[in-house]
Amino acid sequence: xxxxxxxxxxxxxxxxxxxxxxxxxxxxxxxxxxxxxxxxxxxxxxxxxxxxxxxxxxxxxxxxxxxxxxxxxxxxxxxxxxxxxxxxxxxxxxxxxxxxxxxxxxxxxxxxxxxxxxxxxxxxxxxxxxxxxxxxxxxxxxxxxxxxxxxxxxxxxxxxxxxxxxxxxxxxxxxxxxxxxxxxxxxxxxxxxxxxxxxxxxxxxxxxxxxxxxxxxxxxxxxxxxxxxxxxxxxxxxxxxxxxxxxxxxxxxxxxxxxxxxxxxxxxxxxxxxxxxxxxxxxxxxxxxxxxxxxxxxxxxxxxxxxxxxxxxxxxxxxxxxxxxxxxxxxxxxxxxxxxxxxxxxxxxxxxxxxxxxxxxxxxxxxxxxxxxxxxxxxxxxxxxxxxxxxxxxxxxxxxxxxxxxxxxxxxxxxxxxxxx
Numbered sequence: 001x002x003x004x005x006x007x008x009x010x011x012x013x014x015x016x017x018x019x020x021x022x023x024x025x026x027x028x029x030x031x032x033x034x035x036x037x038x039x040x041x042x043x044x045x046x047x048x049x050x051x052x053x054x055x056x057x058x059x060x061x062x063x064x065x066x067x068x069x070x071x072x073x074x075x076x077x078x079x080x081x082x083x084x085x086x087x088x089x090x091x092x093x094x095x096x097x098x099x100x101x102x103x104x105x106x107x108x109x110x111x112x113x114x115x116x117x118x119x120x121x122x123x124x125x126x127x128x129x130x131x132x133x134x135x136x137x138x139x140x141x142x143x144x145x146x147x148x149x150x151x152x153x154x155x156x157x158x159x160x161x162x163x164x165x166x167x168x169x170x171x172x173x174x175x176x177x178x179x180x181x182x183x184x185x186x187x188x189x190x191x192x193x194x195x196x197x198x199x200x201x202x203x204x205x206x207x208x209x210x211x212x213x214x215x216x217x218x219x220x221x222x223x224x225x226x227x228x229x230x231x232x233x234x235x236x237x238x239x240x241x242x243x244x245x246x247x248x249x250x251x252x253x254x255x256x257x258x259x260x261x262x263x264x265x266x267x268x269x270x271x272x273x274x275x276x277x278x279x280x281x282x283x284x285x286x287x288x289x290x291x292x293x294x295x296x297x298x299x300x301x302x303x304x305x306x307x308x309x310x311x312x313x314x315x316x317x318x319x320x321x322x323x324x325x326x327x328x329x330x331x332x333x334x335x336x337x338x339x340x341x342x343x344x345x346x347x348x349x350x351x352x353x354x355x356x357x358x359x360x361x362x363x364x365x366x367x368x369x370x371x372x373x374x375x376x377x378x379x380x381x382x383x384x385x386x387x388x389x390x391x392x393x394x395x396x397x398x399x400x401x402x403x404x405x406x407x408x409x410x411x412x413x414x415x416x417x418x419x420x421x
Contacts, residue, residue: 001025003305004058004087005041006048006078007069008032010332010361010379011290015069016041017359018297018304025305029061035370036360036378048073055081063087067308071147074286075101090308092286096257096264100286103183104145113256115249116280118273120185126170129182133162139187144169146178150226151339153283155187188282190275191236191419194292197250197270198307200316201263204250205307208299208323209237210292211416216339218411225339226376228332229412231387232295235419236274245272245279253284265311294359294379295328327387329394329413330379335362336405338375346372346404354400357381372403387416 001024005012008030016028017040031054033043046053049072058066068078068091077094091097098105110117118141123129133140142165144152152175156162162184169179197206210232216222249270257264269285269292288296297304301322310319335342348363348370359381362374378401382393391413398408 001064001305002062003028004054004061004063004066005030005069006054006066006073008034008037008043008048009070009290010359010376011288011293012069013037013040013359013361014293014297014379015067015288015304018300019067022303022305029057029063031057034360035363035365035373036358038365049076051076051078051081054078055085058082058087059085065089065305065309067091069287071097071100071285071287075147088309088312090312091266092264095262096266097286098262099257099264099268099284101147102145103143103283104181106284107183107185109253109256109260110281113252113259115252115256116278118186118188118280118282120183122181122183123166123170124181126166129166129170129184130163132184133159133166136162136184137186138162141185141187142166142169143183143185144175144179145181145183146175148175148178151175151224152178153224188273188275188280190273191234192282193234193237193272193274193279194230194289195237195245195250195270195272196288196292196296197268198311198316198321199254199264199266199268200311200314201254201258201265202314203317204246204254204268205316205321206242206246206250207296207321208232209234209242210289210295211236212289212292213409213412216409218409220415223339225334227289227291228334228376228409229379230291230295230330231391231413231416232292232299232328235387235416241274241279245270249279249281265314267311290361291330291332291376291379294330294381298328298381298383299323299326324383326383326385327390328381328383329387329390330359330381331394331398331408331412332376333378333380333398333401333406333408334376335372335374336407338407342375343405344371344373348372348377348401348403350402351400354380354397357397358401377403377406387413387420391417
């Protein structure tokens with residue numbers, strides 16, 4: 001089979017490495033891929049949002065199956081366009097991808113169908129938003145309605161911060177058109193859990209739970225990032241909570257999307273907060289999370305391509321989705337200065353052992369050398385019988401990834417280990 005994977009980050013590298021395990025796969029093309037992915041797939045310099053060229057390439061290269069991994073092309077209707085050409089895809093169509101493409105849509109959906117989430121208000125006019133913030137409970141959460149590379153969420157600790165955040169989004173277009181509508185919502189407390197789930201629009205088969213570490217600094221300090229590391233499974237996500245989430249959140253969400261004529265097929269990501277009043281949805285994503293994928297897929301024992309095709313074909317109920325009873329830890333190595341300004345073009349070296357366990361995100365190949373080209377450069381994952389061993393091993397392996405001004409948090413997994421005690 002000829003496969004096409006749209007995207008070019010660490011998540012896509014993890015997906016490609018897992019797809020390669022299927023013996024029927026003869027070729028994998030990554031559009032655009034990156035310098036590290038080039039070791040596992042044929043990279044083609046077509047951008048993930050250049051839908052016309054993606055479709056053209058897929059047709060010309062007789063692609064048998066496509067995986068559209070990032071949010072932007074999904075929201076733009078990449079799956080719709082490929083399907084029109086008879087190419088089956090993993091990923092939701094544009095009508096279903098709106099569950100991530102518009103936070104106002106997803107909040108209104110949850111309200112309409114009684115799915116537990118934070119209370120909220122939606123604003124399209126700045127004066128009304130500012131007026132509301134004069135008396136809103138603080139801290140409060142300000143979200144740009146559209147896609148913003150995972151950075152369109154501000155937790156405002158003071159009224160001044162809240163007013164500034166809304167003004168930045170709505171008047172100063174900090175996130176472009178994504179911030180022309182904002183959602184202002186209640187600040188929830190409790191442990192956060194990420195649950196990615198396979199669905200064919202009828203049944204839901206959750207993957208192993210995970211815990212992301214969003215802040216740039218140790219002890220969850222500093223600016224929000226796309227994620228500095230992950231562990232799986234999440235110790236806060238017990239069997240009892242998993243059963244409650246299935247009944248109150250996962251299945252009702254699929255039913256709600258069906259009722260709206262927006263059947264969701266693919267990977268639906270549930271960002272959850274385990275509040276004192278039960279689990280609540282913080283956000284939905286219409287695709288695999290990054291860097292959650294880098295700990296979840298290494299634990300998948302079933303064949304990924306088979307499971308993906310079952311989501312596409314509506315046969316997920318009859319398809320086994322099995323995960324190893326082990327633990328995984330992924331440590332991100334980033335460029336110093338990320339998520340603000342950082343240098344690029346530094347040569348990356350890896351020990352053989354590190355390279356075998358590393359997913360490459362922000363790197364390019366130049367004259368046979370792997371050079372940094374992004375903020376989050378690599379994600380190194382280790383699997384072990386215990387979380388403590390997975391964390392220890394992940395750091396030992398990550399230390400084998402080197403480039404000038406490299407930075408990584410030193411406490412990935414520590415919160416989870418404390419919870420286990």
